[in-house]
Amino acid sequence: MYTNWDDLRLFLAVAREETLSGAGKVLRLDPATVGRRMQRLEAALQATLFAKSPQGYSLTDAGAALLSRAETAERAMRSAIAELPDTTDRLTGQIRIGAPDGSANYLLPQVCAAISDDNPDLDIQIVALPRVFNLSRREADMAIAVSAPTAGRLVVQKITEYHLHLAASEAYLAAHPPIQSASDLKHHRLVGYIPDMIFDRELDYLGDLGITRVPLASNSVSVQINWIRQGGGVGVAHDFSIPAMPGVRRILIDQISLTRAFYLIRHTDDQRNPRLSRFAQALSTGLRAEVARLEGLA
Incomplete structure (x- = not known):
């Protein structure tokens, strides 16, 4: 053998x-x-x-x-x-997290930096990709997703809900017709996902609003956010991303509001790993607090 x-x-x-x-x-x-x-x-x-x-x-x-x-x-x-005994209160080694680029850009950096402050010998890697991660292939130690998978040997934990609204830059709004209702959107350039590259139904924000044409489209949240920030058009943005975009504000808040959730996905075999479990707990706690903080500033 x-x-x-x-x-x-x-x-x-x-x-x-x-x-x-x-x-x-x-x-x-x-x-x-x-x-x-x-x-x-x-x-x-x-x-x-x-x-x-x-x-x-x-x-x-x-x-x-x-x-x-x-x-x-x-x-x-x-x-x-x-099952080896844990002889230290601090986390060490390397942990890799897979995440959609919205959370990877606007939440995970500060949350993981705080965890790193408490665990200086821990190496944290964030892999931001616009697709579902395959934990069975060990692409990451754990992953954040916007919907709960129903297949595979996985443990799924809901972390927190978050909110999204239409947003546009003040410069764009000043240069274009007023937006007072959803029907006015047909007169505006929209920013969103490339329809056939939406890897999770929960990301089809504009589809939920009955919008089929997206003049400015990308598979990346960061690209969409930058288009909105640069005055390219109107798009759906995470409330937690708004504080990072000076000059951008939410619109039609009372008429159009979307709610989604983040889930922490782990491989079943890792349930008894105290190191990964401690990190997962710190990550979940930090994400809940950061979403609440940033949404309060939006």
């Missing part, structure tokens, strides 16, 4: 990323080193684990069989580490 866990860890990274370069980034190793280690593993097992093509590395039947066993070993390793 092959028992070199370090080689199995590299094998898992290649299987999940499907390229040596992707695995190298995850492992912080040179891709050539990862390739040599995979050749050594295949030689030790006397089996071809990957079919190599210009598109990347895909698992052979032997590789798929090893993947199942390697993931079992990974879960056992994580469980064993989680």
Whole structure:
């Protein structure tokens, strides 16, 4: 039986990323080193684990069989580490959070900075991507989402609700016809998501308002916010982002208001990991407080 866990860890990274370069980034190793280690593993097992093509590395039947066993070993390793006694009150090591870019830009920096102040030996990584994170592939230790997943071996915790309103810059409003009701929006340039790139139904803000044409569209909240701030048009903005945009104000507040929620998603295997649980608690508490603070300033 092959028992070199370090080689199995590299094998898992290649299987999940499907390229040596992707695995190298995850492992912080040179891709050539990862390739040599995979050749050594295949030689030790006397089996071809990957079919190599210009598109990347895909698992052979032997590789798929090893993947199942390697993931079992990974879960056992994580469980064993989680059960080690905690000898310090401070968090250490590295924790990676996946998040949609709205929360990643306007909430997580200050919340994680506060956690870092209390835990100076902890390395926190925020991965901001406009898509759902795959925790089973270990893309992150935990993720923030705007809807609760219903499939997979995941633990889901609602963190807090947040609010969104239409917003525009004072310069834009001064240069264009007044907006007194939702019907007036047809005379204005709208900012929003690219319709076919909305990765979560909860993000279809303009669709909820019956708006189908979006002249200025991006898959990034940050780009949308900058368009609004620069006077590009009218868009839906998180209330917690408004304090970061001088010269921008909410409009039609009493007529149009959206409520959404953030959820913290963790892999089931990490439930007994006290380190990740302590971080998750600090993260959730900090996010609730920061949303409340910023919405109070909007």
